[in-house]
Amino acid sequence: MSFLLKNIVNLPRSGSINQLTSSFRCLSLTSQLSTRHNLNYKPPKIIAKPITPIIPQRSPSEDLKACDNIISKVNNVISEKEEGRLFAVIHLCGKQFKVTSGDIILVEGYWPPTIGDEVRLEKVLLVGGNDFTLIGRPIVDKNLVNVQATIIEKTLTHTKTHFKKKRRKQYMRINFQRSPNTMIRINSIDISGQIQANSLEKDDSTKIY
Secondary structure, three states: OHHHHHHHHHOOOOOOHHHHHHHHHHHOOHHHHHHHHHHHOOOOOOOOOOOOOOOOOOOHHHHHHHHHHHHHHHHHHHHOOOOOOOEEEEEEOOEEEEEEOOOEEEEEOOOOOOOOOEEEOOOEEEEEOOOOEEEEOOOOOOOOEEEEEEEEEEEEOOOEEEEEEEOOOOEEEEEEEOOEEEEEEEEEEEEOOOOOHHHHHHHOOEEEO
């Protein structure tokens, strides 16, 4: 306010037009606000991103030693039967199921086995325990994993109603549908035999984690 009053008092004393225009320019607050804004301006803080450490690559001999150590540990766990409760991912009738011993799964659609039949599920995509997991590429070796199951029930689904109608066309259809289902109980999941490094290199069908 004091700055404005000083400029207003000095207006009558200035005789020339140039002094008058300069005094009016001094009355404007834009320049002062811009300077104050620039004084209060603080540059943004630059946060440095952490640099990811470069992991040195191991030689092929070191990789083979590490692989042999892992295979020996897994074989020891299997031989001492300390793998715990095994689980498996199986491929059955176009779908994948994660199962353990004692589970009951439902397969939709027609499937030939009848009630009481015992079957072996050979398309095992993955099997594992407490400390290790065997991943097939695409399936685990048949001689390594044995998954036994029993057919306990074959039924039909609940009735599904399909109703179609076209207005003002005297068209109406009602259809009923029931599709077959098969209920399967998983009896056991066993890992038979030992894992051999030579068989893994030749077949290239199983990967260990």
